[in-house]
Amino acid sequence: MIKLIQTYFKIASAVAPTLAGNHAFELFQRPLNKKIRKKEMSFFKVAKLFKIKHYLEDIHCYELGNPAGKLVLLVHGWESNAASMSAIGLKLAEAGHHVILFNLPAHGFSKLKKANIKMCKEVFLEVINHLNPKQPFSIVSHSFGSAVTAYALSKTTHQVDQLIFLTSPNKITQIFEDYANFIGLNQKALKQLCQRAENILHEPLEAIRTDLLHKKIRYNRLLLLHDSQDKVIPKANSIAIYNQWPNSELELLENTGHYKMLWNEEVIESVMKQFSSSPETEEKSLYAVAF
Template identity: 30%
Template sequence: MKKIKYFILVKSIGFYLNILSYINPKKASVIAYQLFSEPRKGKLTKENLPKFLQNTSTEIIEYNNHQIQIYKWLGDDNVILLVHGWESNASRWKKMMPFLHQTGSTIIAIDAPAHGLSSGKEFNVPQYTEFIHATIQKYNPKTIIAHSIGGAASAFYLHKYPNSNLEKIVLLGSPSEMKIIIDNYINLLSLNSKISQYLKKQSEDRFNVKIDTFSVHLFSKNFSQKAYIAHDSHDKIVNVNEGIKISKTWTNAIYHETQGLGHSLHDEKLYTQITAFLLEA
């Protein structure tokens, strides 16, 4: 029943925007972009902070008029950076954390723009990339572990800011093509060509990057870091072919395809394998 209600709601919004595009195309396009870029969930307040995040050392990084929320689990000099995905926050790492502690590392997790306790109302990959950049400048991690769109942002960081200090990258259910993300949104709402063209142009103007050339699997050809790329064959959010494409072009990558874990990829066996990858010399 929930799925039916959600389907009706989504298609109703798309129908409304399509009609509005003939009456007031600018307004329709603005609303469509807002729906695309503003997360509906994932925000936190200090009053409703999950217990998992309460038991951490926290810090705020001021960067380009934004506040980046940082959570720290202290360990040795080796630093691991955790980068979550869309409509989530740093609490998504709760199930993985016991395995990461086995490495003895200091672990840093961030909240994305407009997520968790970080500032902003709008989310986009280039801005998330700048959040990652600011965090890496401060903490100098040797490893990034990223989920979903956080993986695309992490790859864009490596493309924009080559970093020889980073040794290992773990991508979990990450997309490769920015165009696919936008097209999926357009198809979900059944938006017409007027709005579709505006969305792509608006995204390119704000991202300062051509959508058709934003591809992790193209960026990764130049990456020297060791990578562990995991994707589930039944991922309904990001198709498994995205993970396969990235793994084929990343020179030093291990690809692991799971069965039945979905997009979240929460699994003790997988986390054990990732921990072993992190502990490899």
């Protein structure tokens, strides 16, 4: 299937780059693997489901822990679902936090067929507005969910306490370039793809850079966790973010993988430690593996 897709876009780019760019953008928005893993299914039996009305479709949200506890939102990545964050969510709930997880558009049990960062940002903000937190809250996000988190927070004035990015892409332009190289788009087709994205976002792609969005976000601390050998999102993305965000820490890990890190005891321990610790200094620190 991949070979056929690459052949199609290579030919289409040469013959009709505008058409190829449009088709590539439509394909880019479609999560191809929405399967809920077996180990994730038990989460849906223990979490309390509630739904938030939204013009796209009802947002499926899941609640764990003490409603009177400190609020923590968990945001999953691309081609994943709320339950992928359940190992972390259950630990936070056990520690007394009020944990909210939700499915992004076209993920989990969603009936939608496509999603993009704008749609995901809007859904995330709808969840925050529904919860209407009166005190600073925290967020743990994974992969694409970290980009959604940063983008959404840049559009609101809510105060965030702890931010934890379990990997994060940085530049959308780089994501599109990598995607174009993978499927065989030429530069003209790539330009059309980017133009389609900007038309939806109503702002230039260069404005959506996770490393620079901190200027528009009210937060206390950021912790980045990233496997040094991550093949899905290279560690350079988190390093770039760390280098720009004040009050940030970067922990480079070994042998945790990209998705498997969500179930890794070392990762979960680092997350829990961040919630139990208090900032001793405003200076950055880098621990674990040096880069």
